[in-house]
Amino acid sequence: MADKKKPTPKLDELEKGPWPSFVKEMKLSAETNVAAQDLLGILERSYDEKIGHWKHGGIVGVKGYGGGIIGRYNDIPQDFPEIAEFHTIRVNQPPGWFYSSDALRTLCDIWEKHGSGLTNMHGSTGDIIFLGTKTTELEPIFSKLTEAGFDLGGSGSDMRTPSACCGMARCEWACYDTLAAVYNITMTYQDELHRPAFPYKFKIKMAGCPNDCVASIARADMSIIGTWRDSIQVDKDQVTAYASGPNRDIARDIVGKCPSKCMGWDGKNLTIDDSNCVRCMHCINAMPKALAPGKDRGATILVGSKAPIIEGALLSSVLIPFIKIEPPYDDIKELIQAMWELWGENGKNRERIGEFIQRIGLGNFLEQIGLEPVPEMVSQPRTNPYVFYDIKKG
Amino acid sequence: MATEITTRKTDIGPPHYQKYLPPVIQKNYGKWKFHEILKPGVLLHVAESGDKLYSVRAAAPRLTSTKTIRLFAELADQFCGGYLRYTSRNNIEFLLTDEKQIAPLIERLKKEGYPVGGMGPSITNIVHTQGWVHCHSAASDASGVVKSVMDELFPHFEKMDLPGKLRIAFACCLNMCGAVHCSDIAILAVHRTLPKINKEALPKMCEIPTTVASCPTGAIRPKMTDGKQSVEIIEEQCMYCGNCFTVCPAMTLADAENDGLSIWVGGKVSNARHEPMFSKLAIPFIPNNPPRWPEVVAAVKNIVDVYAKNASKYERMGEWIERIGWPRFFKLTGIEFTKYHIDDFRHAGESYKRSTHLKHTPAEG
Numbered sequence: 001m002a003d004k005k006k007p008t009p010k011l012d013e014l015e016k017g018p019w020p021s022f023v024k025e026m027k028l029s030a031e032t033n034v035a036a037q038d039l040l041g042i043l044e045r046s047y048d049e050k051i052g053h054w055k056h057g058g059i060v061g062v063k064g065y066g067g068g069i070i071g072r073y074n075d076i077p078q079d080f081p082e083i084a085e086f087h088t089i090r091v092n093q094p095p096g097w098f099y100s101s102d103a104l105r106t107l108c109d110i111w112e113k114h115g116s117g118l119t120n121m122h123g124s125t126g127d128i129i130f131l132g133t134k135t136t137e138l139e140p141i142f143s144k145l146t147e148a149g150f151d152l153g154g155s156g157s158d159m160r161t162p163s164a165c166c167g168m169a170r171c172e173w174a175c176y177d178t179l180a181a182v183y184n185i186t187m188t189y190q191d192e193l194h195r196p197a198f199p200y201k202f203k204i205k206m207a208g209c210p211n212d213c214v215a216s217i218a219r220a221d222m223s224i225i226g227t228w229r230d231s232i233q234v235d236k237d238q239v240t241a242y243a244s245g246p247n248r249d250i251a252r253d254i255v256g257k258c259p260s261k262c263m264g265w266d267g268k269n270l271t272i273d274d275s276n277c278v279r280c281m282h283c284i285n286a287m288p289k290a291l292a293p294g295k296d297r298g299a300t301i302l303v304g305s306k307a308p309i310i311e312g313a314l315l316s317s318v319l320i321p322f323i324k325i326e327p328p329y330d331d332i333k334e335l336i337q338a339m340w341e342l343w344g345e346n347g348k349n350r351e352r353i354g355e356f357i358q359r360i361g362l363g364n365f366l367e368q369i370g371l372e373p374v375p376e377m378v379s380q381p382r383t384n385p386y387v388f389y390d391i392k393k394g
Numbered sequence: 395m396a397t398e399i400t401t402r403k404t405d406i407g408p409p410h411y412q413k414y415l416p417p418v419i420q421k422n423y424g425k426w427k428f429h430e431i432l433k434p435g436v437l438l439h440v441a442e443s444g445d446k447l448y449s450v451r452a453a454a455p456r457l458t459s460t461k462t463i464r465l466f467a468e469l470a471d472q473f474c475g476g477y478l479r480y481t482s483r484n485n486i487e488f489l490l491t492d493e494k495q496i497a498p499l500i501e502r503l504k505k506e507g508y509p510v511g512g513m514g515p516s517i518t519n520i521v522h523t524q525g526w527v528h529c530h531s532a533a534s535d536a537s538g539v540v541k542s543v544m545d546e547l548f549p550h551f552e553k554m555d556l557p558g559k560l561r562i563a564f565a566c567c568l569n570m571c572g573a574v575h576c577s578d579i580a581i582l583a584v585h586r587t588l589p590k591i592n593k594e595a596l597p598k599m600c601e602i603p604t605t606v607a608s609c610p611t612g613a614i615r616p617k618m619t620d621g622k623q624s625v626e627i628i629e630e631q632c633m634y635c636g637n638c639f640t641v642c643p644a645m646t647l648a649d650a651e652n653d654g655l656s657i658w659v660g661g662k663v664s665n666a667r668h669e670p671m672f673s674k675l676a677i678p679f680i681p682n683n684p685p686r687w688p689e690v691v692a693a694v695k696n697i698v699d700v701y702a703k704n705a706s707k708y709e710r711m712g713e714w715i716e717r718i719g720w721p722r723f724f725k726l727t728g729i730e731f732t733k734y735h736i737d738d739f740r741h742a743g744e745s746y747k748r749s750t751h752l753k754h755t756p757a758e759g
Contacts, residue, residue: 010685014538017545020455020508022527022537028459036459039527046526046535047684050650054530056643064404072528088528095411101467101476103414108460108467117460121480124523124571131457131528146403149413166479168424169415170439170447170489177424179411190405210665214482217670218576218663225665253707259667282666286708289428307570309637310610312740315576315670349604350641 004037004082005030010047011040029117035132036116038082042074053080060087060135062142065194068152069138086116089130089141090153092186092193093122095179096166106148114141125203126163126214127153151190157350158196162186164206165213173284174208175226175297176325182206184329185336198340199347199356209293210281216305216316221353222336223302223316224325230294231274232283238290239270254283298324301335304354314354317362321376338369416477418447418491434554435510436496448490450499452508453519453544453551456484457527457537465506473499483519483561485512509551515558515708517550517698522564523571525583530643531636532566533653534583534682540564542686543581543694550698557705557714560698561662568635576661578711579694580673585634586652588627589645597622600642608641633739654681655690659697659723660712671712674720676727678734700726719753 014023026043029036042053057071070088077084094103111117111130114137120129128150133141145151153161162185165171167178185204186193192202205216208226216223243250250270255263262276263283272283274294284291301323302316323331339353342365347356357365366373375381412420422441429439437449454462466486470478474490481487486508488499500510512518520543523529525536543562550556563574566583574580602623606614613631617624625645638645657680661673676697680689697711704726705714715723724731737745 011538013685014541017541018509018548019541019544019551020453021541022455022457023541024507025455025457025459025462028461031461043527043535047538050653050682050684051648052526052529052532054526054528054532056530056639063402072530086528092408094409094414097480097482098411098414098419099478099480100414101470101478103409104463104467104478108463112460119458119460119463120456120524121454121458121463121484121486124521124573126482143402146406149406149409151404151406151408163482165482168426169419170426170449172426172428172439174424183408183411187407190407194405212663212665212670215573215576215663217665218661219573257667257708259669278665280665280667282708285666288430292428307565307573307575308568309570309635309640310608313570313575313672315672348607350608 004034004041006037006041006044008040008044011044026118033112033117034082035086036118038080039086039116039118039132042076042080042083045076045079054086060138062138062152065152066196067155067158067194070155072132083116083132085134086132087135087138089115089133089138090123090125090127090155090161091130091145092151092153092161093126093128093163095164095182095186096169097122097126098166098169107150110141110144110148114144124219125153125160127161152194154193154196154201156196157198157200158194158202159189159192159198160201160203161193162204162206163214165208167206167208171208172288173211173226173281173293175228175293176206176208176224176299178206178208178226180327181224181325181329181332184327185332188329188333189336192340198344200350200352202340202353204336210279211285217302218305218315219307220305220316221303222339223305224299224332225302226293226297226299226325227279227322228294228297229322230296232272232277232294233292234270234272235290235292236270239287240268242287242290254286257282257286298322301332303339304352304357306352306354310350311355311358314352314358316354318377319371321374335369342368414477416447416475416489416491418445419489421445422447431514431554434516434552435500435513437513446491446493448493448496450488450490450496450503450510451481451485451512452488452503452510453512454480454484454486454508455537455541456519456522469499469502473502481519483512483521485519509548511552514554515556515560516552516554517544517547517556517560517562520544520562520564521572521574523566525566529566529571531569531639531647532583533585533648534566534655535684536564536566536572536583538685539581539655539687539690542688542691546691546695547698556698556702558708558710559664560701560711562694569640574658574661575672576663576670577673578659578662579697580658580661581690581694582656582658584654584656584679585636585647585649586654586679587634587647587649588629588632589636589638589647591625591627592644592646593619593622593624596624596642596644599644605638605642605645608637610635610637614638650682654679655687656680657690657693657697660715662710662712664710667708668710668713668716673712675735676729678732697727722753
């Protein structure tokens with residue numbers, strides 16, 4: 001191997017300190033990989049010049065797919081030829097990010113042979129990210145990945161790789177089976193995942209409870225967040241045990257922090273007015289042995305969150321206050337397809353569904369996808385009297 | 395090079411969700427009873443069957459070498475039958491059933507440089523974007539800032555010594571691949587100067603109508619330049635979002651002297667107690683200062699310290715600030731309040747104070 005190592009005095013500073021160092025990681029790969037050596041070199045150049053050296057993506061991919069590969073080229077290829085082409089590959093992660101050691105080694109074998117050996121575990125949307133390879137390597141990588149049981153994730157204007165929290169695999173709070181649901185939805189929409197045909201990206205994230213460990217309410221066009229309808233399950237003995245523990249103050253830390261003021265504590269008994277509980281999880285988070293979500297479990301479906309580009313950041317808003325999430329998930333799929341059809345037909349280029357809903361109005365959106373408006377969808381009714389009355393419809 | 399394509403499957407999707415679950419999870423799937431944090435970085439789940447699962451959480455850099463992944467695989471083989479998972483914040487979790495293996499695993503992880511912690515009222519891994527390592531629109535490096543900040547905040551990773559959870563995120567431009575907009579502390583890299591129009595390249599690389607339409611404020615207009623179709627930018631209307639650059643590579647934004655970082659506070663995604671909230675602007679701009687960005691590190695540490703000292707148990711950053719009020723936040727942190735803190739984009743008026751509910755203090759003297 002022709003050695004491309006160059007001095008990296010600035011990056012070397014980032015090998016110091018207690019937090020795991022990405023520079024150490026880059027150097028590990030650079031021991032045996034010239035592309036990783038050039039990546040260190042170009043990054044040191046960026047640290048010197050305070051400017052990046054990557055160009056806009058070009059269109060690269062594997063045959064038959066429109067997404068999953070992000071083209072990447074540097075703007076000083078004469079100095080860093082090994083990373084003149086340095087494309088990203090998104091690999092659909094196993095649901096919940098569970099792995100066996102053999103699965104990880106298989107991925108490493110493929111990536112060390114055909115790429116830089118550098119990864120992100122994982123990218124922002126949840127995919128395994130293989131960071132940097134040449135165009136000629138794409139088909140061999142894809143072939144070996146699928147042989148090993150892995151497939152590409154989403155990119156561009158497609159359904160992005162859906163993701164889910166660990167759910168019932170390792171959490172007693174999971175109000176539905178996030179892993180089974182995310183796997184089913186991902187398999188159902190392989191075409192939409194791999195072949196971009198939407199106005200813009202569409203992300204689906206599934207969280208088992210309102211703690212939302214996958215940030216679905218902030219980062220998904222469709223957020224499916226577990227919740228329950230009946231009463232919080234209370235183990236009275238465990239409540240007593242909790243109260244007698246060190247530094248425990250149920251009145252201040254549990255009852256006092258309840259957002260809906262639906263709890264009471266008289267020093268012995270904990271009371272909950274479940275009809276006024278907003279299912280926030282705080283008391284359950286604080287007393288996990290004593291309290292648990294109810295037994296009539298399902299999810300709230302919300303729609304439309306996104307980062308700022310273009311019209312500003314949005315949180316998802318309620319579309320279905322409560323629904324059971326059970327196989328074969330036909331009602332969920334009908335909803336997804338109704339939204340895709342409307343947005344796909346009428347959305348502007350690069351308009352996320354949240355922006356689309358703001359543009360046409362949630363009321364009109366509901367009418368088009370066949371959902372009845374309910375008060376749970378708003379924080380309050382409108383305050384302005386500029387109503388587009390439609391006397392023909394009544 | 396020789397082609398190695400043998401077979402070609404498509405649309406097989408991810409591995410089945412049960413494929414890599416350890417036996418203890420297979421057996422107790424959906425039947426977990428409760429969990430508790432035994433100590434920082436060690437989580438115990440107890441199933442209805444009485445089975446126990448221990449998760450040991452270690453910090454991993456988001457940018458990881460396959461050699462380190464192989465190390466994690468080896469540790470999983472040695473200590474927990476080869477089963478492990480990653481968290482949504484780039485940490486690695488080893489899934490153990492033998493309690494006796496916890497201590498030696500932690501010792502080994504520490505020796506290898508991957509400390510254990512990041513649970514409960516602590517600061518865990520910073521989720522972040524690519525930065526100068528691999529992105530075309532980055533206004534700073536992500537990995538370097540994150541490493542520098544976490545080195546400083548490291549004691550809060552290994553201990554559970556904060557009032558509540560504190561989640562930090564980093565994004566290297568307004569596209570926010572890291573969706574930092576709902577974090578307790580968000581570090582957001584920003585451009586502050588007009589896109590530079592490459593007159594030669596633009597007509598070849600960009601569609602004029604798409605480029606014009608990409609601007610949220612209508613600051614881009616078509617214009618003939620040297621007899622070729624091009625665009626011009628109305629300077630006063632540009633807020634440097636970079637959306638035009640996303641659709642038109644001939645309008646570059648990177649500016650070595652003027653790019654840098656902003657800091658936002660008080661967002662959250664969890665529904666626990668307060669509803670989810672956006673992060674709000676705390677510090678409009680700090681210049682890039684690689685390799686260790688000391689000014690950014692100091693600014694984040696200051697906010698964490700003031701929060702740690704003043705918030706009550708369970709309070710997240712945003713809940714604490716809402717309780718004390720923004721004027722007191724700026725006073726306690728010593729951060730200057732400026733014109734830039736006042737919104738002037740869509741629906742800006744929603745953030746104006748429209749009441750006399752103000753916390754006055756008596757005149758001094």
